[in-house]
Amino acid sequence: MPPSPGSAHRRWSASARIILIHLLALMVLALVCAASIAYGSRPAPLGEVWEALHGSGEEHLQAVVDARIPRTVLGSVVGAALALSGVLIQALTRNPLAEPGLLGITMGASASMVTVVAVAGPVSGVAAAWTAVPGAVLAVLVVQLIGARARAGSVVPLILAGAVVSAVLGAYVQAMILLRPDTFDSYRHWVVGSLAGARPETLGDLAPMLLLGALLAVLLVSGLNTLALGEGVAVSLGVRVGWLRLGTVTAVTLLAAAATAAIGPVAFVGLAVPHLVRGIVGSDVRLQATVSVPVGAALLVASDVVARVILRPEELMVGMLTAFIGAPMLLLAVRRGKVRL
Secondary structure (H helix, E strand, C coil), rough: CCCCCHHHHHHHHHHHHHHHHHHHHHHHHHHHHHHHHHHCCCCCCCHHHHHEEEEEEECHHHHHHHHHHHHHHHHHHHHHHHHHHHHHHHHHHHCCCCCCHHHHHHHHHHHHHHHHHHCCCCCCHHHHHHHHHHHHHHHHHHEEEEEEHHCCCCCHHHHHHHHHHHHHHHHHHHHHEEEEEEEEHHHHHHHHCCCCCCCCCHHHCCCCCHHHHHHHHHHHHHHHHHHHHHHHHHHHHCCCCCHHHHHHHHHHHHHHHHHHHHHCCCHHHHHHHHHHHHHHHHHHHHHHHHHHHHHHHHHHHHHHHHHHHHHHCCCCCCHHHHHHHHHHHHHHHHHCCCCCC
């Protein structure tokens, strides 16, 4: 039976709406990135910024703009990675309160960083990024091991294992800081999350982890979309839930660990962006993933711009701004979300 004109019109309207949402998200990201290059602790007219971008402006402004470009690019990538990992973990757990830190990634990275600082002294730049990665990955492996031994076929043991491992690592970090006060001076600049001093080399070194995580996400979103109908339905439709769970946890680990290693722990982006996007595009995990990428990037870069100008000429760390933005989203999720494990 040929489709009726009414159903064809509805499909076309839905497709046009989806395309419009993606275009608007990309436009917002482009505007935020332009603002990130133009505004900061040193105000500059847009005309002079444009000249600096073409290499014909004032020498000092040229240096400022050159420093803001990698900062903007790194912020965009980190925001996109955190948002995408948030979509994946919320879809897997079917829990609107889930976020990448639930798997122990944040505390694992922090424990790794504080250990290296206590033993070898302060680290910065690319070395700091790679210092955080082993702890994040090791923490997720421990969570997976404990969760798998507790009970198969459910995400509840995984979440509980993540909470336990995070608590233990948090106690370890506090103990190290109390025993080595000098460690705290170096650690506190990293633990809040900051894009200050962003280096292109950091993004280049972490690119393989980010690309592999993004590729896994692309391959898994259709299965996660089916899993949203229920595990029994997903199994009946041919989804291998065990492999889907393992692949999703791996993708979340790669994306969140690389993002945390790049600039330090940044809270609430992985929690707030999926909520915001879900309210716009609905429950389709595929659409949530594709729209969350530019929205997450725009949110983190916009937060960094506000952090730079709100106390000019000083600047706040971007992790503090995202906490202010994300806290209301968490309250909204608790009030409206239907937590299912």
